[in-house]
Amino acid sequence: MxxxxxxxxxxxxxxxxxxxxxxxxxxxxxxxxxxxxxxxxxxxxxxxxxxxxxxxxxxxxxxxxxxxxxxxxxxxxxxxxxxxxxxxxxxxxxxxxxxxxxxxxxxxxxxxxxxxxxxxxxxxxxxxxxxxxxxxxxxxxxxxxxxxxxxxxxxxxxxxxxxxxxxxxxxxxxxxxxxxxxMAMQYQNVGLHGLWSLLEAALLAPDGECVLDAPPEPLARYGDGEVRIALLDPPAWRQRNAPDEPDGDRLERAFTRFLARQRQYAAVFEVHGVPVQFVHCSDGQRGCLG
Known part of the structure; x- marks a missing residue:
């Protein structure tokens, strides 16, 4: 050798x-x-x-x-x-x-x-x-x-x-x-394109940065070796994802689905060994993620 x-x-x-x-x-x-x-x-x-x-x-x-x-x-x-x-x-x-x-x-x-x-x-x-x-x-x-x-x-x-x-x-x-x-194809086939973009950055460009800012997907950023996911309260989520929806029941169901999606993201990143930090984000803008 x-x-x-x-x-x-x-x-x-x-x-x-x-x-x-x-x-x-x-x-x-x-x-x-x-x-x-x-x-x-x-x-x-x-x-x-x-x-x-x-x-x-x-x-x-x-x-x-x-x-x-x-x-x-x-x-x-x-x-x-x-x-x-x-x-x-x-x-x-x-x-x-x-x-x-x-x-x-x-x-x-x-x-x-x-x-x-x-x-x-x-x-x-x-x-x-x-x-x-x-x-x-x-x-x-x-x-x-x-x-x-x-x-x-x-x-x-x-x-x-x-x-x-x-x-x-x-x-x-x-x-x-x-x-x-x-693995990329599998995630994309189940609608996790956004998640994959962050995970790919963590694997192939660990010193770089990648931001997912594509409603209705979670607002998230990979950088400094971890993924930060924005925690949105209901008003911030509504302003970001459904500003024109008047039906309260629909909004509640959609917000519940959004919270489940965030948990899904966090679970997948954990499986792949990528640390996750949830960050409170009152205005729903990407700047809160650093």
């Missing part, structure tokens, strides 16, 4: 498992030996697509996570994989393939534990990284290829299914940016 390679330089990817009927796997992580076997199969599959991948170290966490756990500021899940790889032996012995799984008693070590509160959903992911001499060429080509050609081989999918005790519909390999694009 070249000595001038920055510690953070890596290709970040995931093994995405679509579960049949959304049934969670029986085990939270692959046994240690199975994790090594799956990592080897993953490395073989990636090298078939991009030969330069064979020149890279590959590390796979054999525990499965909710996609949102991979899509948090600073990419903490993949940072964890890199830290484990950097501690693994054999750095002077050529490209390494390492899988991290449950211990001999079947317990999942702390660095591999998923958020128990995010156990639902039909898609689970196992994070992996590539790092080493072939990184530049391999990363660029995998970034452009995986979304369309990254289906796992049959033996790799079977090894995952057996190792996790899962009912698997599909297994595919994605870059972290592919996963980001999939």
């Amino acid at each position: 070249p000595s001038n390679l920055p510690e953070s330089a890596a290709f970040r990817g995931v093994v995405a498992i679509e579960l049949r009927d959304g049934a969670l796997p029986e085990r939270a992580a692959l046994p240690a030996e199975a994790a090594g076997d799956v990592a080897t199969l993953l490395g073989r599959d990636l090298a078939k697509l991009v030969p330069e991948a064979a020149d890279c170290d590959l590390a796979l966490i054999g525990a499965h996570f909710d996609p949102a756990e991979a899509l948090r500021p600073g990419w903490p899940l993949h940072r964890r994989v890199l830290e484990l790889l950097q501690r693994a032996p054999g750095q002077a012995q050529g490209a390494r393939v390492v899988g991290f799984g449950a211990d001999a008693q079947g317990d999942v070590p702390q660095p591999l534990q998923a958020d128990a509160g995010l156990a639902g959903g039909g898609l689970r992911i196992l994070p992996f990284v590539l790092r080493g001499p072939g990184l530049a060429a391999a990363g660029e080509r995998l970034e452009s290829m995986l979304f369309d050609t990254g289906m796992a081989s049959a033996d790799a999918a079977l090894a995952l299914q057996d190792g996790l005790g899962a009912q698997v519909e599909h297994v595919r390999y994605l870059s972290l940016h592919d996963l980001l694009a999939m």
